[in-house]
Amino acid sequence: MDMDQLKRQAAARALEEVRDGMQLGLGTGSTAKHFVELLGERVAAGLKVIGVPTSEATRLDAVRCGVPLTTLDEIDHLDITIDGADEIDPELNLIKGGGGALLREKIVAAASDRMIVIADDTKWVPTLGQFPLPIEVIPFGLGATRRAIEKAFAECGVSGQMAVRKAKGGDRDGHVFVTDGGHWILDAKLGRIEDPARLAKALSVIPGVVEHGLFIGLANSAVLAGAEGIRVIERRKPKGD
């Protein structure tokens, strides 16, 4: 079975958690896109839900699939957010932002009662860090922000190259990648992040850092699809710990 089929299977399993009347956070990326498409089929068959998209790409997908949308200004909470991830560790801490949507994804996940992560099982890792950590930054004063990030890395016992992300394909191919919020992304190749919660806190207090791709204590469960079938892993600690 190819990777895309596994992603769709994970999305289909997460869809079983969706009930009539729910308000849903809609993630971004190739796995979340399968969820939006499958949700669209259920909506066409009569399911009543409303979604908040985590990116312009997902907003367009949802419109194409007929999923009704709202915003976090119009509603005060979400029942479930269903989103993909770049890496998932056994505590259900995540690296996200490979597609550049980390800021809206984190706002939406934090406004949700539950977050279900959907992925093929290659995303499951014993320790986060092999996937470059996306850090969303303000272009102004980037040199100072980079130095502050390097200091935070050293304090947290990690190190590695950082590069400004470039767009791949489309009109901006080869130019600096710009997020939906108008910011840039630094991708940090850290290899191994022993204490992701500590690093997350250290990055969050740097003024030029808008957000980072470490999602700590936000995911409640992970649906992992692999050659052997689907595994659902529940978070052991209560949300927010």
Ligand SMILES: O=C[C@H](O)[C@H](O)[C@H](O)COP(=O)(O)O
């Ligand atoms: O910014 C993008 C998101 O965090 C995605 O959820 C993540 O990159 C996983 O994407 P995919 O399902 O395409 O591997």
